[in-house]
Amino acid sequence: MSDKTRQALITVGVLLFLALPGMGLGSYWLDVLNQVGLYAVLSLSLNIILGHAGMFHMGHAAFFAVGAYVTAILNTVYHVPVMATLPLAGLAAGVFALLVASPIIHLRGDYLLVVTIGIVEIVRIALINNVFGLTGGSNGIVGIQRPDLPGLGRLTAPWHFFYLIWGFVAISMFMFEYLENSRYGRALKFIREDVVAAEGVGINTASCKLSAFVIGAIWAGFTGTIYATQMRTISPGSFSYWESVVLFMIVILGGRGNQWGVLLGSFLVIGLPELFRGLQSSRMLFFGAALVVMMIFRPQGLIPSRNRRYKLPQPYADKYK
Amino acid sequence: MEVFIQQTTNGLAVGGIYALIALGYTMVYGVLKLINFAHGDLFALGAYLGFTLLVSFGLAGYVGMVSAILICSLMVMVFSGLAGYLLERVAYRPLRNSDRISAVVSALGASIFFQNAIMLVWGAQYRSYPAGIIPNLTISFAGQNIPLIRIFVLVASVVIMLILYFFINRTRIGMAIRASAIDQGAARLMGIDVRSVIALVFIIGPALGGLAGVMVGIYYGQINFNMGQMYGLKAFTAAIIGGIGNIPGAMLGGLLLGLVEAFGAAYISLAWRDAITFIVLILILVVRPTGILRERVAEKL
Numbered sequence: 001m002s003d004k005t006r007q008a009l010i011t012v013g014v015l016l017f018l019a020l021p022g023m024g025l026g027s028y029w030l031d032v033l034n035q036v037g038l039y040a041v042l043s044l045s046l047n048i049i050l051g052h053a054g055m056f057h058m059g060h061a062a063f064f065a066v067g068a069y070v071t072a073i074l075n076t077v078y079h080v081p082v083m084a085t086l087p088l089a090g091l092a093a094g095v096f097a098l099l100v101a102s103p104i105i106h107l108r109g110d111y112l113l114v115v116t117i118g119i120v121e122i123v124r125i126a127l128i129n130n131v132f133g134l135t136g137g138s139n140g141i142v143g144i145q146r147p148d149l150p151g152l153g154r155l156t157a158p159w160h161f162f163y164l165i166w167g168f169v170a171i172s173m174f175m176f177e178y179l180e181n182s183r184y185g186r187a188l189k190f191i192r193e194d195v196v197a198a199e200g201v202g203i204n205t206a207s208c209k210l211s212a213f214v215i216g217a218i219w220a221g222f223t224g225t226i227y228a229t230q231m232r233t234i235s236p237g238s239f240s241y242w243e244s245v246v247l248f249m250i251v252i253l254g255g256r257g258n259q260w261g262v263l264l265g266s267f268l269v270i271g272l273p274e275l276f277r278g279l280q281s282s283r284m285l286f287f288g289a290a291l292v293v294m295m296i297f298r299p300q301g302l303i304p305s306r307n308r309r310y311k312l313p314q315p316y317a318d319k320y321k
Numbered sequence: 322m323e324v325f326i327q328q329t330t331n332g333l334a335v336g337g338i339y340a341l342i343a344l345g346y347t348m349v350y351g352v353l354k355l356i357n358f359a360h361g362d363l364f365a366l367g368a369y370l371g372f373t374l375l376v377s378f379g380l381a382g383y384v385g386m387v388s389a390i391l392i393c394s395l396m397v398m399v400f401s402g403l404a405g406y407l408l409e410r411v412a413y414r415p416l417r418n419s420d421r422i423s424a425v426v427s428a429l430g431a432s433i434f435f436q437n438a439i440m441l442v443w444g445a446q447y448r449s450y451p452a453g454i455i456p457n458l459t460i461s462f463a464g465q466n467i468p469l470i471r472i473f474v475l476v477a478s479v480v481i482m483l484i485l486y487f488f489i490n491r492t493r494i495g496m497a498i499r500a501s502a503i504d505q506g507a508a509r510l511m512g513i514d515v516r517s518v519i520a521l522v523f524i525i526g527p528a529l530g531g532l533a534g535v536m537v538g539i540y541y542g543q544i545n546f547n548m549g550q551m552y553g554l555k556a557f558t559a560a561i562i563g564g565i566g567n568i569p570g571a572m573l574g575g576l577l578l579g580l581v582e583a584f585g586a587a588y589i590s591l592a593w594r595d596a597i598t599f600i601v602l603i604l605i606l607v608v609r610p611t612g613i614l615r616e617r618v619a620e621k622l
Contacts, residue, residue: 056425103607110356110425114557115606118599121554125596241550245433252426285437291430295423296415 018166021159030158032274037165038227040266043250044172044259045219050248051256051305052185053212054192056109058244059116062100062123063093063217065239067224069127072141072234073134082147082229086222093221094214101213105206120244127236140235147229161230168226172219173259179215180259186308188212189257246270249287253294257305264302326465328583334471334540336579337478341533342556343563343571344485345405345526351502351566352522355421358428359408360530361553362435367401367531368544369443375451375538386454394535401531402524409523432549440546447545450538474540481529482572489568498522502566551595555582558602564612573613 021030042064049057067089074080074088104115130137147155147164155164179185187208190198199205228234246269254265273283294301342364349357374380374393381389412431416424455473459466489495500508501518509515537552538544559578563570578598585597605612 054422056422104603107606107610109422111606111610113425114356114554115603117554118602122596122599125593129590129592245429248429249433282437282441284433285441288430288433288435288437291433292412292427295419295427295430299419299423299426 014170018163021162027158030162032271034158034161034165034230036266036270037162037169038223038230039247039250039270040169040263041165041172041223041226042220043247043254043262043266044169044176045216045223046247047216047251047256047259047262048176048179048188048219049212049216050251051258051262052180052188052192053209054109054256055105055209055212056113057116057213057216058113058241058248059118059120059123060216060220060247061239061241061243062116062120063097063220064224064227064243065123065127065236066093066096066217067221068228068234068239069135069141069224070221071225071228072144075144075228076141077134082145082225083149086225089225090218090221093224094218097214097217098210101217102210105209105213117241117244120239120241124236124240127239135236138236140233140237142233144228144232144234146232165226165230168222169263173263176259181308184208184211189305189307192257249291251301253287253290253301255301255303255305258301258303261301261303261305268302323465324587326463327467328587329580330462330467330471330475332580332583333576334474334579335583336559336576337475337482338533338536338540338575339552339556339559339578340482340572340575341478341529341536342552343559343575344482344568345530346557346560347563347565347568347571348498348522348526350560351568352498352505352519353413355413355424356428356557357408357413357523357526358425358553359412359431359435360526361549361551361556362432362439363401363404363408363527363549364530364534364537364552364556365439365544365546365549366404366435366534367397367527368534368538368548369439369448369546370397370400370531371535371538372443372448372450372544375454376448381451381454390454390535390539394532397531397535398528401534402528404531405523405527406520408527409520413523432553436547436549439549443546445546447543450542450544452542454539470540474536477536478533481532485525485529486568486572494521554602555598558598558605561602561605561612567612570612 020033025033042060046057046060049055049060070089070092071082071085074085075082080088100119104112107115127135127140128138135141149155149164155161187198187203190201190203191205191208195205227238231238250265250269251262252265253268254263255261269287342360345360345363346357349355349360371393374396375389380393383389384392408431412427413424416427455470458469460469460472461467487495489498497508497513497518498521500511500513501515505515508518533552534544537548555578556575559574560571561574562577563572563574565571578601581601582594582598586594589597
């Protein structure tokens with residue numbers, strides 16, 4: 001498939017997708033798509049850490065929780081408009097990531113995995129224990145406002161959120177695409193492939209890894225804002241270890257390091273069980289087995305990360321076709 | 322003083338259970354350098370198999386309480402060991418030569434699979450072990466009444482650990498396991514069948530884990546399908562404290578963690594009990610990643 005037809009297909013696909021709310025899709029299915037979109041953004045942000053930098057991070061729900069709670073507290077207690085809390089939620093999640101990640105960033109893959117599970121559990125326990133007297137304990141926080149967008153008024157209906165969430169997905173993918181192809185993004189991939197060699201050519205691996213963590217966390221914090229305002233109620237149960245597992249699974253199954261793979265993964269893991277309601281209770285069983293099978297037969301994921309390609313100079317191009 | 326003695330005995334009993342589970346992590350890690358994430362769920366599987374034998378089959382009705390517990394424990398060990406063997410065959414052996422990331426993800430997938438399989442078979446609600454399996458007696462120690470069941474759990478786990486310790490250090494098979502842990506290639510050249518050693522480790526570890534599951538059922542009276550996750554993380558913490566890959570270290574780490582947790586719950590806060598464990602885990606990995614005894618886990622940067 002040539003690049004042009006590829007692009008045309010993607011454009012048509014995106015346009016069709018954007019027209020979905022107008023084509024009589026019920027609010028149930030719009031809610032499902034919204035959920036897929038939220039998970040997609042979260043997974044895309046996890047993809048920076050897990051996919052590009054290759055760090056086994058299984059506590060992404062912790063950063064998501066920080067963002068959601070910052071929005072919820074600022075909105076319900078201090079009456080800050082929801083959309084104004086968005087940058088603060090990202091900032092808080094980023095600072096939190098900086099604090100917790102800097103001492104553990106040097107841990108080897110599997111140990112990092114266990115420690116990040118520990119972090120997400122600590123955050124959840126802290127939320128349940130009503131830390132600072134602000135998080136509302138195990139009942140969480142209720143009555144978060146709907147967002148007001150300048151010039152558009154208040155967003156209430158599922159299709160409003162459809163455009164908000166998927167707009168956010170699009171912006172994220174666009175920005176992450178730039179990030180991926182930047183000098184920094186290439187450095188991250190290098191670290192994933194061979195950390196010693198990366199260090200050898202002068203990449204500051206520690207700071208690259210740490211900043212990947214922070215960028216991913218900031219984005220998860222933003223998503224927390226959107227989640228809080230869409231749900232209007234948040235509680236510690238929504239930010240458990242299992243949420244992190246689901247995100248981890250989406251990235252690994254879809255293809256770590258490839259945005260389209262991650263997007264496909266979100267549809268498969270979140271959307272597919274909705275199509276087969278009978279699968280609902282056994283979906284994790286199925287996906288657990290799928291992880292094992294994938295690792296044996298296709299460890300790189302459904303749509304693997306593409307390596308950067310360079311054009312050969314003309315005289316050689318014919319010779320080494 | 323009262324709280325102190327009660328919490329010490331309680332901590333040691335729970336610590337013994339952690340140590341039994343931690344042994345599975347540490348033995349597998351020793352030979353394969355892999356964290357078997359599904360180990361905690363095999364432990365939960367053991368607890369549920371014990372539940373089925375004791376409650377659904379009413380084993381105690383046929384043979385009396387004491388032999389019921391013995392038979393149940395043995396059968397659970399056999400079944401858990403079998404599950405561990407199958408796990409190794411299906412999820413780990415095909416990945417022996419691929420990168421460790423794949424193996425870790427596969428372990429994770431197996432863990433998710435087991436946890437949900439348990440939920441689908443036995444249901445998501447809490448299940449109760451029959452009350453009074455161990456007579457509800459107390460014995461007097463230093464002016465305190467200590468429940469007999471604590472002593473029982475502690476003694477049982479220490480005896481099993483001693484048996485394992487002698488098995489590893491005094492028998493030829495134990496020597497083969499130790500040799501494979503030190504250098505697989507060299508062990509193979511010495512005529513050791515490393516593949517069966519790995520299979521054996523995957524039988525012994527889950528067998529001990531399954532037994533620990535039955536002990537948790539008897540000790541607390543209640544089991545839940547996702548308890549493997551919390552106990553697994555705690556036992557893993559215990560293994561790290563002792564220095565993963567080190568068998569006496571796992572025993573020491575388990576008992577130590579049990580005590581830390583009991584005292585933390587009593588003197589700091591019960592609600593933060595689980596968080597204390599994870600803070601200990603993070604501190605150990607950051608400050609002294611080799612644990613109390615050996616094994617370096619952090620890479621230099």
